[in-house]
Amino acid sequence: MHLRISLRSVSKALSTASDATTKIPLATATKELASFLRDGGSNITVLTGAGASTDSAIPDYRGENGTYTLNPDYKPVFFQAFVASDEARHRYWARSFLGFPPIMTTEPNPTHYALAALQLPAPVQGPTLNVDNKSKVQGSSKSGYIRNFITQNVDGLHQKAGARNVIELHGTLHQVKCMTCGHEEDRSDFQQVLADLNPEWNDLLQSQSTSRLYTRMNADGDVELKTPEQQQHHQQEHSSMDKRLDYRTFQYPTCSCCGTGHYKPSVVFFGENIPPATKESTSQAILESNGLLVIGSSLATFSAFRLVQLAKQTGIPIALINLGQSRGDALADLRYDENSSLLLKAVAHELGLGDIPGTIKRRKRVMNVVGS
Incomplete structure (x- = not known):
C-alpha cells in the first residue's frame, strides 16, 4: 500500500549535506545531459515535479516562493x-x-515543449504539436530520446505541449x-x-x-x-x-x-492510496528504461522517491535537474542546480532539435485568479 505522503522540509530528511548548491557551467551541463540522452537509446523515462511548471506561473511547494516556504502552517x-x-x-x-x-x-513553458521535442522525432511546432506531427512520427526513421513520462503534476501541461505516454502519478485536475x-x-x-x-x-x-x-x-x-x-x-x-x-x-x-x-x-489527495495500476505502470516504466531523468522535484513525496530508489537499485543511470536541495541528490549520477527551461532548451539545440517554443512566466507572490 502506498499513500501520498509528503515531507515539508527536504533538508530534514537528509542525513548529510547535499551538494545541490554546486553550480556546473551551463555549457558543461548541456553536453553532459545531451550525452546522457544519446546513451539512453530512445528509452529514457522522465519524472517531473512541480518545479517543471513554475515557469508557467504555477507555484511549487518547497521553492523560494513555494506554498510551504511562504506559509509553513499551510494544511491541504x-x-x-x-x-x-x-x-x-x-x-x-x-x-x-x-x-x-x-x-x-495556463500554457506550457519551454520545459514542457523541450521534453516533447526530445520525445518526438520532429522539431516542436508549438501548441498544435500533437496533431501536426502525427504523420511525421509515423514516417520518420529517426527516434526520439524519451519513451515515457511520469509526472507528479496534475495540471496536464505535458499533454498540452504534445507529450505522449504520460503517467499521472497523482491524477489530474481536469x-x-x-x-x-x-x-x-x-x-x-x-x-x-x-x-x-x-x-x-x-x-x-x-x-x-x-x-x-x-x-x-x-x-x-x-x-x-x-x-x-x-x-x-x-x-x-x-x-x-x-x-x-x-x-x-x-x-x-x-x-x-x-x-x-x-x-x-x-x-490523489494527501493521505490517499496511489491506485495499484498507477503504481504498477510507473514501476514497470522504470524497470524497462535505460535511464531516468528527474526534473523539478524535491522528491519529498515517497510515491516519487521510491521510483528513484528503484532506478538506483536496478542500476539505471539517473540525472536530476532541480533548483535547490532534493531528496534524491545522493542517488543521482548527474545533478544540475539549474533552471530546467534554460538547460533543456540548450540540450534540445545541442541535439539539433531547433528552437523551442514557450515563454517563461514568473509567478507573483500573490496570484490573481482571473487574467493571471
Whole structure:
C-alpha cells in the first residue's frame, strides 16, 4: 500500500549535506545531459515535479516562493477529511472554484515543449504539436530520446505541449469522479455547475474581485481563502463594500448519475492510496528504461522517491535537474542546480532539435485568479 505522503522540509530528511548548491557551467551541463540522452537509446523515462511548471506561473511547494516556504502552517485538504466531512468539501470546492480558471488557461513553458521535442522525432511546432506531427512520427526513421513520462503534476501541461505516454502519478485536475458510483465529468463542465449554484461567488470571479478572498494559489489548483475577518480587514483598508463570503456557504452538487454520491477531483489527495495500476505502470516504466531523468522535484513525496530508489537499485543511470536541495541528490549520477527551461532548451539545440517554443512566466507572490 502506498499513500501520498509528503515531507515539508527536504533538508530534514537528509542525513548529510547535499551538494545541490554546486553550480556546473551551463555549457558543461548541456553536453553532459545531451550525452546522457544519446546513451539512453530512445528509452529514457522522465519524472517531473512541480518545479517543471513554475515557469508557467504555477507555484511549487518547497521553492523560494513555494506554498510551504511562504506559509509553513499551510494544511491541504486530506483524503479522509474530504470523504468524511461536509465542511471539508465546502472548503475544498470553494477554493478549487477560484483556483481552477488559471489552471485551465495556463500554457506550457519551454520545459514542457523541450521534453516533447526530445520525445518526438520532429522539431516542436508549438501548441498544435500533437496533431501536426502525427504523420511525421509515423514516417520518420529517426527516434526520439524519451519513451515515457511520469509526472507528479496534475495540471496536464505535458499533454498540452504534445507529450505522449504520460503517467499521472497523482491524477489530474481536469476531471471529477463520483466517490459512490464512479461517474466522471469534465472539470470545466463541473466549474459551470458550481458557478450556477454559487452566483455570488461567480460574480466575484467574473468581476476579477477575488483577490480579497484569498492569499495565494497553490500548485494543486486551489487557493488559500481568507477568513471573513481577514476579508473585513481588506475592506477597511481598500474602502470596499463587497459582501464578505464564507466558504461554508459555498454549494456543491451531488452526482448527476446516482443522485447521492459526492464528486471528488480525480487527483490523489494527501493521505490517499496511489491506485495499484498507477503504481504498477510507473514501476514497470522504470524497470524497462535505460535511464531516468528527474526534473523539478524535491522528491519529498515517497510515491516519487521510491521510483528513484528503484532506478538506483536496478542500476539505471539517473540525472536530476532541480533548483535547490532534493531528496534524491545522493542517488543521482548527474545533478544540475539549474533552471530546467534554460538547460533543456540548450540540450534540445545541442541535439539539433531547433528552437523551442514557450515563454517563461514568473509567478507573483500573490496570484490573481482571473487574467493571471
